[in-house]
Amino acid sequence: MSFRLGDLLLVIDVQVDFLPGGALAVPDGDAVIAPINRLIGQAPHVVLTQDWHPAGHISFASTHGGRAPFETVELAYGAQVLWPDHCVQGSAGAAFHPDLLTDRAELVVRKGHHPEVDSYSAFMEADRVTRTGLAGALRERGISRVLVCGLALDYCVAWSALDAREAGFEVAVIADATRGIARDSISAAWARMEAAGIGRVSAGELTG
Numbered sequence: 001m002s003f004r005l006g007d008l009l010l011v012i013d014v015q016v017d018f019l020p021g022g023a024l025a026v027p028d029g030d031a032v033i034a035p036i037n038r039l040i041g042q043a044p045h046v047v048l049t050q051d052w053h054p055a056g057h058i059s060f061a062s063t064h065g066g067r068a069p070f071e072t073v074e075l076a077y078g079a080q081v082l083w084p085d086h087c088v089q090g091s092a093g094a095a096f097h098p099d100l101l102t103d104r105a106e107l108v109v110r111k112g113h114h115p116e117v118d119s120y121s122a123f124m125e126a127d128r129v130t131r132t133g134l135a136g137a138l139r140e141r142g143i144s145r146v147l148v149c150g151l152a153l154d155y156c157v158a159w160s161a162l163d164a165r166e167a168g169f170e171v172a173v174i175a176d177a178t179r180g181i182a183r184d185s186i187s188a189a190w191a192r193m194e195a196a197g198i199g200r201v202s203a204g205e206l207t208g
C-alpha cells in the first residue's frame, strides 16, 4: 500500500511538550520521529498540526483552582480532561521537535487557540461546532486519502482520524508512527477507529 496521488500525510503534534522530558510527555513518543521523517520525505502532500494554547487555557488543570491534571470536568461543551500546562503559544515546549523535518509541510494547522475551547482534532474543535477549515483546504487541494501519524494516538491522532473520516476522506492511521498516553484509552481509540472504517497501515508499507 504505497503512497499515491491525492494522499496526505497528516502529522499530529510532534512538539517538544509531547516528547520525553516535555510537560505532557507521551511514553516512547520520540520513537515516532524517524519513521515520520521518512514518510515526510515521500508523501505527496504533508500537513503538520501544532497544539497552540494561550496561557490560562480552559484545558489546563491550573486554570481550575484545586483540580489535578488528568481529572475530568464538565464544561459547556461536555466532558474535558484537564492537562498539565502544555504547548503555550510561543513557548519552547510548543515548538516542533528540532529533529522533525518540517520543510516539506505545505500547511501548519494550529489548534486549541480559543481560550475557552479545546481542540484535539485538526478538523473540529471540542465544542463540535467550530471548524478549523482543514477539510475544505484538503478538498481544494484534491486530497482523497488522509494518513495520520504523530502524538498522541488516544487523543489528537484518533480525533483527527475520526473527523477526517466524517468529512468523507479515506483514512488510515500509521500504527508504528504514533504513540499514545494510556493503555485503556489507546485500545478504546483503536476500537472506535476500526468501527468508523479507518484502516491501519505501517510506515514501511507506505515508504517501501
Ligand code: VGL
Pocket (backbone or CB within 6 Å): 012, 013, 018, 051, 083, 120, 151, 152, 153, 154, 155, 156, 157
Ligand atoms: C493532546 C492532550 C492535550 C494531543 C493535546 O496532542 O494528543 N493531548 N492536548
Ligand code: ZN
Pocket (backbone or CB within 6 Å): 051, 052, 053, 059, 086, 087, 112
Ligand atoms: Zn492541548
